[in-house]
Amino acid sequence: ETGVTQSPTHLIKTRGQQVTLRCSSQSGHNTVSWYQQALGQGPQFIFQYYREEENGRGNFPPRFSGLQFPNYSSELNVNALELDDSALYLCASSLGGFETQYFGPGTRLLVL
Amino acid sequence: AQTVTQSQPEMSVQEAETVTLSCTYDTSESDYYLFWYKQPPSRQMILVIRQEAYKQQNATENRFSVNFQKAAKSFSLKISDSQLGDAAMYFCAYRENTGTASKLTFGTGTRLQVTL
Numbered sequence: 001e002t003g004v005t006q007s008p009t010h011l012i013k014t015r016g017q018q019v020t021l022r023c024s025s026q027s028g029h030n031t032v033s034w035y036q037q038a039l040g041q042g043p044q045f046i047f048q049y050y051r052e053e054e055n056g057r058g059n060f061p062p063r064f065s066g067l068q069f070p071n072y073s074s075e076l077n078v079n080a081l082e083l084d085d086s087a088l089y090l091c092a093s094s095l096g097g098f099e100t101q102y103f104g105p106g107t108r109l110l111v112l
Numbered sequence: 113a114q115t116v117t118q119s120q121p122e123m124s125v126q127e128a129e130t131v132t133l134s135c136t137y138d139t140s141e142s143d144y145y146l147f148w149y150k151q152p153p154s155r156q157m158i159l160v161i162r163q164e165a166y167k168q169q170n171a172t173e174n175r176f177s178v179n180f181q182k183a184a185k186s187f188s189l190k191i192s193d194s195q196l197g198d199a200a201m202y203f204c205a206y207r208e209n210t211g212t213a214s215k216l217t218f219g220t221g222t223r224l225q226v227t228l
Contacts, residue, residue: 033215042116042203042218043157056215088155098207098214103149103157 004029004093004104012110013081021076021107023091031055032074033101034066037088049074050096078109086111114139116206118219125194126227132179133189133222135204142166145207146180146187147216152200160202163187191224199226 005024013019025032031050035043045058049068063079072093078085088108092101115138125131137146148160163171163180170178175195179188191198201223205216 031214035216040220042205042220043216045215045217048215058215090157092157092216094214100145100147100159100162101214101216102159105154105156108155 004091004102006089006091006104006107008107009105010108010110012112014112015081015083017081017111018077018079019081019109021078021089021091021109023074023076023093023104025072025074025091025093026102029093029095029102030072031094031096031099032068032072033092033094034074034076035090035092036060037090037106038084039087043090046076081111083111085109114141114206114208114217116204116217116219118204118222120222121220122223122225124225124227125191125198127194127196129194130190130192131194131224133191133202133204133224135187135189135219137185137187137204137206139185139206139208141208143208146178147205147207148176148178148187148189149203149205149218150198150200151203151221157203161189194226196226196228199224 033048034046037043047057048055052068068074088106092103094101146163149157175192201221204219
C-alpha cells in the first residue's frame with residue numbers, strides 16, 4: 001500500500017505566474033483535501049474533493065482551484081500568484097469524507 | 113466558527129521523561145473528532161492519536177495518550193518515556209462530523225524539544 005505522494009517537492013515562481021501542484025492519494029482513498037501552511041502556522045483548509053466533485057471550500061479566493069481525477073489523484077492550481085502564497089501546500093487523502101486524513105510530504109512554494 | 117488553541121509555543125522534555133501538551137477548542141457541536149498530528153522537520157504530517165467526542169474513554173496509542181475533557185473543551189496529549197524521535201511540531205486538530213466537508217481546523221502548534 002502506497003502512501004500519499006505530492007509533486008514537486010519544491011518550486012519557485014514569480015508574482016503573477018500560475019502554478020499546478022499534484023497529489024496522489026493513498027490506495028483506496030476517494031477523498032482529497034488541500035491545506036496551506038504558512039511559516040510558523042498551522043495548516044489552513046483550502047478545499048476538499050470527493051469522487052471528482054468539490055465537497056467544501058475554506059476561505060480562499062477563486063484563483064485557488066482544483067481537480068480530482070477518476071483515479072482520485074488531485075491537482076491544486078493557483079493563478080495570479082501573490083507573495084503571500086508562499087507556503088507549504090499539504091494534500092491529505094481519506095477513505096470517504098468523514099474518515100481520518102493522511103497527509104503527504106507537501107510542496108514548498110516560494111513566490112518571488 | 114470553530115477554533116483550536118495551543119497556548120504552549122515550545123516545550124522541552126528530557127529523554128525518558130513525560131510531557132503534556134495542551135489544547136483547547138471552541139465548538140457548539142456535540143459530534144466531532146479531535147486529533148494530534150506530529151510534523152517533524154521532514155514536513156510530513158503524521159497522525160499520532162485521535163479521539164471521538166462521544167467516547168468518554170481517553171484514547172491511547174503506545175506511549176501516547178490523551179486527556180479529553182469534553183465539558184471543558186480540553187484535549188491534552190501526554191507523551192510517556194520521551195524519545196529523541198519525538199522531537200517535532202505537534203498540532204492539535206478538530207473535525208466536525210456534519211456538513212459537506214470534513215475539514216480539519218488546526219491550532220498553531222507546539223514545538224517539542226527532547227534533550228539528553
